[in-house]
Amino acid sequence: xxxxxxxxxxxxxxxxxxxxxxxxxxxxxxxxxxxxxxxxxxxxxxxxxxxxxxxxxxxxxxxxxxxxxxxxxxxxxxxxxxxxxxxxxxxxxxxxxxxxxxxxxxxxxxxxxxxxxxxxxxxxxxxxxxxxxxxxxxxxxxxxxxxxxxxxxxxxxxxxxxxxxxxxxxxxxxxxxxxxxxxxxxxxxxxxxxxxxxxxxxxxxxxxxxxxxxxxxxxxxxxxxxxxxxxxxxxxxxxxxxxx
Amino acid sequence: xxxxxxxxxxxxxxxxxxxxxxxxxxxxxxxxxxxxxxxxxxxxxxxxxxxxxxxxxxxxxxxxxxxxxxxxxxxxxxxxxxxxxxxxxxxxxxxxxxxxx
Numbered sequence: 001x002x003x004x005x006x007x008x009x010x011x012x013x014x015x016x017x018x019x020x021x022x023x024x025x026x027x028x029x030x031x032x033x034x035x036x037x038x039x040x041x042x043x044x045x046x047x048x049x050x051x052x053x054x055x056x057x058x059x060x061x062x063x064x065x066x067x068x069x070x071x072x073x074x075x076x077x078x079x080x081x082x083x084x085x086x087x088x089x090x091x092x093x094x095x096x097x098x099x100x101x102x103x104x105x106x107x108x109x110x111x112x113x114x115x116x117x118x119x120x121x122x123x124x125x126x127x128x129x130x131x132x133x134x135x136x137x138x139x140x141x142x143x144x145x146x147x148x149x150x151x152x153x154x155x156x157x158x159x160x161x162x163x164x165x166x167x168x169x170x171x172x173x174x175x176x177x178x179x180x181x182x183x184x185x186x187x188x189x190x191x192x193x194x195x196x197x198x199x200x201x202x203x204x205x206x207x208x209x210x211x212x213x214x215x216x217x218x219x220x221x222x223x224x225x226x227x228x229x230x231x232x233x234x235x236x237x238x239x240x241x242x243x244x
Numbered sequence: 245x246x247x248x249x250x251x252x253x254x255x256x257x258x259x260x261x262x263x264x265x266x267x268x269x270x271x272x273x274x275x276x277x278x279x280x281x282x283x284x285x286x287x288x289x290x291x292x293x294x295x296x297x298x299x300x301x302x303x304x305x306x307x308x309x310x311x312x313x314x315x316x317x318x319x320x321x322x323x324x325x326x327x328x329x330x331x332x333x334x335x336x337x338x339x340x341x342x343x344x345x
Contacts, residue, residue, distance in 0.1 A: 058324060065321075094324065101326045108272045148269065148327060184270070 106184025
């Protein structure tokens with residue numbers, strides 16, 4: 001069975017949901033404590049949502065310097081699959097493992113509500129099970145989710161196919177309005193890839209949309225993509241698709 | 245203060261690092277403060293930017309060495325250079341600051 005690690009920082013609060021979501025997707029999900037540098041032989045790592053280290057200073061920045069993150073950075077540099085969700089995305093951005101930064105939401109408020117996102121790339125380890133132009137409904141729960149990079153970087157990300165998800169309406173169209181993009185993310189970006197295509201960050205929570213009883217199981221498409229990709233890696237098959 | 249003796253001798257130095265959003269970065273907190281000014285009947289105040297100030301004491305062999313440590317901390321930890329600018333300010337040698345109290 002494919003083993004996938006979920007990092008637990010002091011202040012993580014979606015770790016158990018993420019462990020369960022990964023198990024539903026067919027993985028052996030194990031918790032990785034932030035003070036332990038050993039990744040326990042996992043074939044993918046998920047950084048879950050929450051408020052690592054209380055979000056002190058800036059969301060994600062203190063977590064970046066934890067022992068486990070040094071190992072995660074080495075794992076990522078080696079081509080290992082890493083997915084950061086919400087606070088996990090903030091940690092990856094602070095660590096420079098994915099481009100950009102997450103700023104305070106445009107309206108200053110913490111936002112907890114459902115959004116829809118559409119995958120821009122379907123040939124990645126994180127989206128291979130996602131249907132084309134299919135709006136995925138899942139919740140956001142964040143105070144700092146406004147994606148920012150300078151104009152030049154944003155255009156480069158788009159040209160390189162590194163925008164993984166955008167906020168969209170129910171018809172899979174990016175409207176750019178406050179209803180579909182409530183945190184004010186530049187160009188409606190909800191998720192991005194690193195240059196090598198093996199590290200992804202996204203703000204909405206797939207693990208909170210992993211069973212019909214939760215109102216949506218669209219998040220399973222992402223978790224199943226990750227588990228399938230990690231399984232191939234374990235079997236020695238290539239799973240990393242370079243950003244075109 | 246004049247850095248005087250502190251500049252050549254080692255010791256404990258007190259610094260402040262002022263972190264502000266870079267120009268062009270949307271600062272919703274600054275906007276919110278600005279929006280409240282009308283309620284105070286204050287007019288003519290613009291471009292409010294909200295940042296943070298971090299004060300710290302560094303013990304080092306010289307002022308230059310202490311400043312290098314603060315610069316490193318500021319760029320790697322206290323500020324995110326993508327979105328924030330910072331300015332390092334030497335408040336003084338700790339012994340002098342305490343003597344002046």
